[in-house]
Amino acid sequence: MILLGQTNISIEHVLLFGVLACVVLGAFWLASVQQGRAYATLLAWARHHDYRLLHVRNCLIARGPFTLVAGKDKFVYCVTIQDPAGQTRKGWVCGSFWNSSPTQVEVRWDEHA
Secondary structure (H helix, E strand, C coil), X not given: CEEECCEEECHHHHHHHHHHHHHHHHHHHHHHHHHHHHHHHHHHHHHHCXXXXXXXXXXXXXXXXXXXXXXXXXXXXXXXXXXXXXXXEEEEEEEECCCCCHHHCEEEEECCC
């Protein structure tokens, strides 16, 4: 038992704090990796279709047409692109954090934009 002033801290408390700190840091690391993969997939999708990304917004809560179908293993971006013909389009891009293929994303275009 370690005595710090008038406080008794057992080794179990120190180990528990260490484990909890590792869990929290691991969760932040995993979220960072997922977001990096999602953005890389979005860039690959745009490159695959020769789109120029004009605006990108990561949709964590308001997920547009994917609100009810996109689970926690999915990313959703609201994008504005310029296609090879020079047309500007706005839409929603949804894909999996674990599948980084640009052909495995789903897109729904906002026809009102």
